[in-house]
Amino acid sequence: MLDIKWIRENPKTLVQALVKRSWSAEEAEAAVDDLILKDEARRAHLGELQVKQERRNAASREIGNAMRAGDSALAEQLKAEVAEIKSFIQNGEARERELDKALNDALAVIPNVPLDDVPVGADEHANVEKRSWGRELIAARQPRMGNKPKEHFELGEALGLMDFERAAKLSGSRFTVLKGQLARLERALGQFMLDLHTTEHGYQEVQPPLLVNDAAMFGTGQLPKFAEDLFATSRTSSGVEKVVRALLSATARVQTNSEIAQPDSRAAVEKVVEALLSQQPQQVIEPERQRLWLIPTAEVSLTNLVREEITPLEKLPLRYTALTPCFRSEAGSAGRDTRGMLRQHQFYKVELVSITDAEASIAEHERMTECAEEVLKRLELPFRTMTLSTGDMGFGARKTYDIEVWLPGQNAYREISSCSVCGDFQSRRMDARYRTGEKQTRFVHTLNGSGVAVGRALIAVMENYQNEDGSVTIPEVLRPYMGGLEKIERAK
Known part of the structure; x- marks a missing residue:
């Protein structure tokens, strides 16, 4: 959520930022004008309330003076005035809550302001490559794969270890049953990532709740704008x-x-x-009982660990990581990636979250991205890192790097990690601060990234390490997690 004071002082800057995010100029101007009008109405009402409260206090003192002077008529007159003011204040406080809600509801759907160095564009076609790694491995592995590399679902089904039909019987489309060594390989990937981030990258492992309340979802920006992309539960x-x-x-x-x-x-x-x-x-x-949401990413749980808290500056940065299932309805992806397990309703992901002070967040963004890239380097999976354009960036981000891994079966790079710096956008929604002085606080800056998506890492390993006979070689770094197994083959 943006600071209304900043919006009041920089309305044209916000309009320009919204236009960069593919809003029309008319929509942007109307939204900013609406915010300012709502803010002015709220401030005017607060000013009137303050005047009334000051008059009530003064009248109360005057009542005492009148009674001491024996002027009962004046005292009664003042008491009537105080009673009238008290009634006005009570009604005014209810009106204040209405005006607060109207302003906050309007602010809640305004996206974050992109950083100046984010490329401007309408969609992914305007993204800019920042760097790449492992391109030489693509050509080197081609002879081992044969003339036409298979996609992961072709390999998995041929091995008898990836079952979409039975998953559909259990849950419908966009679910997968993994069995045997493929299930173990997915578990190995998650364990390897956690070990790397906790032992070498300085992240603290957390096992967070998978079900969270409305406030947690609002804090990280999933609500109210993206409710249709979520799964809700009810007791x-x-x-x-x-x-x-x-x-x-x-x-x-x-x-x-x-x-x-x-x-x-x-x-x-x-x-x-x-x-x-x-x-x-x-x-x-029972509709009266509180709903809970299945997390779309552990970002929600991890970021909200500092919700409504004041963290001492010397304890920053806080760095958290978690391996959790994630649940997404994929409401906006009808018809996309319907084959295989690239886009699922349920998947595992290792999440990275950093909580920093205002000055450290940009450098932390670069560091976090490098931590995610290191996972792919250790697995020897070719990738490229893209700076997302203003039109392709997430709602709460100021800048985002997408890491795209090479998939030979698709002959394309596909996203496997997204690392974003959000500034104080989320912390304002969570009221998460850090102490800068004895009585001074500022909103923390939050960052989140995938370190990385485990299911997509499984896909990438299968496709990049496939052999012409349909077997899959295990990357060396994963073999200790696989009991020394070097290759996954179909059971004879």
Whole structure:
């Protein structure tokens, strides 16, 4: 969330930033004007409340003076005035909450301001390559793969260790069942990444909750804008009778309704209701109970560890890492990557999160990206690092590097990590600060990145280390995690 004071002082800068993010000039100007109007209304109301509060305090003192002077008539007059002001303040406080909410709701959907060195463009076509690694490995491995390298799902299904059909029976599309040595290889990749980041890169391992509340999702920017990309859960209790009896009661109350009042229609409704009542109690959602969200990334849990806290400056930076399942509805990806496990509803990822002071965040962004790149270097997987354009960048980011790994089966680079610096955008939503002096605080800066996506690393290992006979060689760095196994082959 952006600072309204900064917006008030720099409206044209925000308009320009939104235009860079592919908003039209008209949309940007209207949004900024709306924010300023809402802020002005709130500030005017607060000013009026303050005047009234000052007058109440003064009148209260005057009541005491009048009573000491024996002027009961004036005292009663002042008491009436104080009572009137008190009523105004009570109503005014409710109005203040309304104005606060209106302003915060408007601020909540405004994206972060890109850094000046971010390339301007509408989409991924404007991204700029920062560096690449391992291009020579692409040509060197080609003879071992044969004329046409296979995609991961072709290799996995031929090995008998990747099963999409059974996963679909269990959960539907965009799920995978891994078995045997492929399941172990995915586990090995996650363990290797955690060991690297905790022993060499200075990150502290965390096992965070996978279910989080609305406030946590809002803090990192998933809510309210991206609710459709998330999976929500709700606590349940048995008691279908309660729901059905409420339906019966409601039906009785609307007998005068022209449709329900018809004898045939009402009889049909009652027949359905009684049939439900005769069934065994089942799980029904209690809407009044709090929903929880399945995390789309451990960024949510890890970043919110400092929520509503003040961290001493000397403890920064905080660096956290976690290996967790992640859950995404992929609402905006219909028809994309439908084959294989490149784009799944459930996948494993090693997340990196840093909490820094304002001065250190840019350097930390470079460091975090290099930590993610090191994973691919150790696995000897060719990659390139791209600076995302303003139109391709995430909602909460000021600058993002995408690391794209080479996939021979697709003959293309595909994203395997995204590392972003968010400035104080998330910390304002979380009220996360650090202490700069005895009584001074500032909002922390937050960063997040994949270190890396485990499922996509599995895909990359399978495709880059495939052999013409369909087997997959295990990268040397993973062999200790695989019990010394050097190659995955189809069981005979």
